Amino acid sequence: MTMRDTFVTTAEEVLADPRTTVVLADISAAAFAPAAARYPGRVVNVGIREQLMVGVAGGLALTGQRPIVHSYAPFLVERAYEQIKLDLDHQGVGAVLVSVGASYDRAAAGRTHLAPADVALIDTLNDWTVHVPGHPDEVPGLLRDAVCGRGSTYLRLSTQTNARAYPEAGDLRVVRDAGPGAPLLVAVGPLLDAALAAVADRPVTVAWTHRPRPFDTAGLRALAGTEVILVEPYLAGTSARVVAAALADRPHRLLALGVGRSELRRYGGPEDHDRWHGLDAAGLRRSVDDFLTPARAAA
Amino acid sequence: MTTTTATDPAVLRALLDRVRAGREFGPNVYSTLDVLQVLYDRVLRITPATVDDPDRDRFLLSKGHAVAGYYALLAARGFVPVAWLDDQGGPDSRLGDHPDRLLVPGVEIGSGSLGHGLGLGVGTALGLRAQGRTDPRVYVLLGDAELDEGSNHEAIAYAGATGLGNLTAIVLDNRSASHGWPGGAAGRFTVNGWTAATVDGRDHAALHTALTGHDHHRPHVVVAVVTDGEWA
Known part of the structure; x- marks a missing residue:
């Protein structure tokens, strides 16, 4: 199981709460197909439209839904940065952003798929929680906690891992x-x-x-x-x-x-x-x- | 409950003058007033008492610079104290040159940077639908120049493809897009499956008909054309 697999599995579990909505821009849409069939209307794939993906998350949050927004790190954080700044933070609403790809998980794909600056960019914003798990087994707890909250969380998944999990190490x-x-x-x-x-x-x-x-x-x-x-x-x-x-x-x-x-x-x-x-x-x-x-x- | 009391134009004019405080307003302010009046007087089911009601209609002002008439109308309808208008933009004012939803009662979104309202409106419409709230409707007011922003076209295509029937976009077309919209703005929506009505943006009866002309199965756009910048 990769971090991405455990994310998809856990996201499907938290979708049991009717306030949860997953927002996608084609990335991982196939993996979410069973969840989409089970929870129609609460797994939203907007197509390859990242500005809309984050804008939709903001609108959902304004109605009281808890959005989980997921894509490749550069498309999620960098392409739609103004939407993160304005459609979430400026509106006073939160979301859970979950990325895959990290700094260079797909190194052979080249610069377009590398996002070493994602955490620094999120760090220009106020009051975000950022989680960078080191093992797939750490992902379910982090996602569940983030979805239970009301603030904004960035969960950065990677194919690079440590040999074992160290759960609940938010504090050093x-x-x-x-x-x-x-x-x-x-x-x-x-x-x-x-x-x-x-x-x-x-x-x-x-x-x-x-x-x-x-x-x-x-x-x-x-x-x-x-x-x-x-x-x-x-x-x-x-x-x-x-x-x-x-x-x-x-x-x-x-x-x-x-x-x-x-x-x-x-x-x-x-x-x-x-x-x-x-x-x-x-x-x-x-x-x-x-x-x-x-x-x-x-x- | 649909409000049917009309806002007295003389009252609105006086409130607008308090916001204006001797400054010159551009056409973007005056061209928006009629559609705002029709919306708040006859279409939107929102009152100062229901600004937090989950079943209220939502009005999202995406062209956030058209704010003077918006504030005047919010004051006329009792959403904000009239006294707030006098110091608009001042150091202690809650009314900026663009609206902030955390500062102004009745304001659904903070806007200013163009091209954000329609995406937020799509998300709001999806949220209402996920909660089984079939009654409230989401209205988003844009400008024809604002349509230049590509983010709008992401929202237009998606809302049309998925038949987002609780969403209405209003394009205030004062012919300010630098490169225009040959064939009209409505075509950008209808080609994606929206219903559309293009009307005289000063004609209250036509605006009302257009703003209530949705079929509940597809998103609806009203293009309100205003080619002169004066407000009678």
């Missing part, structure tokens, strides 16, 4: 404790396994979360010493402002790792792009070592 969860004062590495979503492998023999505490927004700043303050390392599976630096604000009253150093800004114009698979962006275990280890041993980086 310490996966590896290197003791008081040790450098703190915060891994988000499916990058936990690579991060653990990268610092396996280094004195680094590793904490994990599937919820970069709202970021667990209290947990960060409790765990952080002088050195903080962020490892995020989307645009590098996306959470740097949050960490900087949370630790503004303390001298600290921050290394923010993630997907780079430059367009590589290379295909291959997600594991290749992990390597090229320095997000595989070896790349992360190099960056962490350089950060923790400044003399080495300068040499």
